[in-house]
Amino acid sequence: MIILIMAIFAILAFWANMVMKRPILRYLVTIIMFAGLIASVVAIVANMHDHYGMKTETTTVKKEIYSAGPAEQTFGVLLYQGVGSDGKENAYIYKSSATASRVTVSKPDLKTSSRQVSVAGNKVYRIVKTTRYVYKTDLYRLLFGIADNNHQLKNYHIVYQVPDTWVAMTPEQAKALPAKMTPKSAEEKAAMAMQQQQLAALAKTDPDKAASLQAQQVKKILNNQK
Structure with a gap:
């Protein structure tokens, strides 16, 4: 629609210059038509660049x-x-x-x-x-x-x-996590086994609590990697 309006302004400006005999009226109409044409161009640019009307x-x-x-x-x-x-x-x-x-x-x-x-x-x-x-x-x-x-x-x-x-966590942290969680000494293995038994028992009665405790343990290991 705005393109049609621009075309009308341009045609009317041309018509005023070619047909109107009285100079003052011709100039006035031409100026108004060109002003409308410029305003239409500005509106299009504002719409495309700054989303005018939106x-x-x-x-x-x-x-x-x-x-x-x-x-x-x-x-x-x-x-x-x-x-x-x-x-x-x-x-x-x-x-x-x-x-x-x-x-x-x-x-x-x-x-x-x-x-x-x-x-x-x-x-x-x-x-x-x-x-x-x-x-x-x-x-x-x-x-x-x-x-x-x-x-x-x-x-x-x-x-x-x-x-x-x-x-x-990042994929790199996830890849390194199993090695970080693997116990290295006999005492660590025993402690890990006991902890896993406790978590397994807790998971049956309160799975969210068990998941939260294990997540805390993992976060602690990840924080120690930093």
Whole structure:
């Protein structure tokens, strides 16, 4: 529609210059038409660059995700890996369902930011907030709809809610963890065996508590690696 309006302004300006005899009226109409033409161009640029005539609309999707670790493991594992030259953003690795045989890798891009937060409970949720540009009114959509930018993506913001029954670690830490947890002396082996028996007994009556205790132990080992 805005293109048609520009064409009308241009045609009327040409018509005024060619047809109107009275100079003052001709100049006045020509100036008004050119002003309208310039205003239309400015509006198009503002729409394309600053989303003039648009507002932001945010939708939120919350979905449970599942441990990237073995199914028999009592605590959950969320893997993350820094990406990019500055390493400020992470790719996250998890399973999308309890029966999934392969992990899902969620990679960031220039319009995606992500973070982890600690929460109570025993489940991990991936919360995706999607913000898009939409036209404020049908009139704006009619004017600028030719740009095909309605519902244009502004950004994604992803939050991983991680309880204390889970451990977030890098793939390198996960790879090194079995060796770190393997007892080296006979006393350590005996202590480990007793601890495993206690955790197994606790898991039958309070699986969340058992998972939390084992997750604490793993976090302690990971912190000692730093």
